[in-house]
Amino acid sequence: MSTISFARGVPAPECLPIEDLADCARTAIERDGAAALLYGHTLGYQPLREWLGERHDVEPARVIVTNGSLQAFHFVLSALAGAGRVIVERPTYDRPRRILSSFDEVAVDDEGLDLGELERVLAAGGPPAFLYTIPTFQNPTGVTLSEERRRQLAELAADRNLRILEDDPYGLVRFEGEPLPSLFELEGGRNVIYSSSFSKTIAPGIRVGYVVVPEAMGAGLEETVASTYITPALIGQATVLEFLRRGLLDPNLERVGELLRARRDAMLAALERELGGRARWSRPEGGYFLWLELAEGTDATELLLRATSAGVTFVPGPDFGGEPNSVRLAFSFASPDEIDEGISRLATALEPVSEGRAGIGVAARD
Ligand SMILES: Cc1ncc(COP(=O)(O)O)c(C=O)c1O
Structure with missing residues (x-):
């Protein structure tokens, strides 16, 4: 058994688009191997940063493309370390729970994060460094933050300068119902940092994730990122870009x-x-x-x-x-x-x- x-x-x-990726990888290397096989920009393969910047309507300087989005979590954490406590959902993705040395928690119910409890947790302690939330098809519950709560949370973030890390690797993996606006879209990306990944939409082994940060944070992170890996793995990023340019994502x-x-x-x-x-x-x-x-x-x-x-x-x-x-x-x-x-x-x-x-x-x- x-x-x-x-x-x-x-x-x-069978979810992995193996043949398409093989072809995209070959084209990516043949077309741009001289750049993708060298050290490149610390914050990621520049043409992919531009593509993602356009998709999220931000300057490419705000996009950091990483070796998977968990790496982006580490970078955001290092940028905001010392800025206060981190608030997470209860339950939440187990890796951040293990990465963080301590955290406060706010419950998730059938409609996502409990905003009443968030208010109480905010009132009960010092200013948080950030709230870590997975609003869509949450890991582990599969629950999605309702549209009404999204609007309330985006408003709260804007009104109180509450920094939020919106982790959204599953948002595009919707097979029923209508897509909802992200917190990042609703709030305008001033306090909301948006992270996503191609792990669930293309393939996890390609290790391409990204985060959209405020511009100053991007520049401030260059040294940390360079000290971590000089440059991320560019062949995977160039392959993903070729996949996107061919219109294969949808x-x-x-x-x-x-x-x-x-x-x-x-x-x-x-x-x-x-x-x-x-x-x-x-x-x-x-x-x-x-x-x-x-x-x-x-x-x-x-x-x-x-x-x-x-x-x-x-x-x-x-x-x-x-x-x-x-x-x-x-x-x-x-x-x-x-x-x-x-x-x-x-x-x-x-x-x-x-x-x-x-x-x-x-x-x-x-
Ligand atoms: C909520 C969430 N965030 C981040 C990740 C990390 O994804 P990756 O590093 O493959 O982009 C996962 C992986 O399962 C996840 O479930």
Whole structure:
């Protein structure tokens, strides 16, 4: 029995546009190898910075193209280090939780960040360095910040000079519903720093992410970036640019969206069949993840041990700051048939945990 992974937040192999990328890489090297094979601009491959500047309606000087967007998080953090505390969502992407030595948290509900709680957290401490948020198809919950809350949060950022890092690697990976404006667009990019990536829209192994920062921050970061890697890996950036110039992004998003929709649907149907009435889960319109809340008292970390023996894996919610009974399920990697089977295995693994816990609860009450 091979293990089915709901743990891996990566695309299925058939999502990768391998032949197109091979052709784009060849063209990129042949056309501009003399530049792309040397050290280039510290802040990224200049023609791609220009393309992204146009897309986001900013000067290219404000765009830093990095070896994946997690690197951009490190650069923003180093630019703002010492400016105060960092506020993150609860739950949130586990890597920033591990990178930050300390942080304050604000809950996420079905409509995204809880703005009432944000107000309370802002009032309760010193001025924050920044708020880190993933407003669209959040990792780990799959939840999207509603349009109303986006407008309120953008207004709050503008009124109070609240610096926000909007991490948006999944925004374009929408397979249902209408796109929403980003916080960056709503606020005008004065206080909102916008980071995104081609990991989910083209391929993670190409390692191309970027961040749009205020101009002074871009110039200020040059020394840090140069000391980190002199210049980022330019061949990947030149290849991405060729992919974009050929107009391949939109058709790829459509193709990948269909593959992901089928996976999400398979997961929702299997959850309903296996856990209907016994658990709650989010219903994302895009991205890679959904969030499962099991019956009160279920310990997701303990469940993972049983699930692994039953041939299915996931990441327990507490790794992201979630409740003990929460689970992140990635539907991006397994096939629809594997997803169906994997949720059955998960339900089987769940039985002894819930019964065991219920038994303990009854004994304790008596
Ligand atoms: C919310 C979020 N931000 C950033 C990243 C990092 O992406 P990359 O460094 O591949 O661009 C990920 C990867 O899963 C993510 O989920």
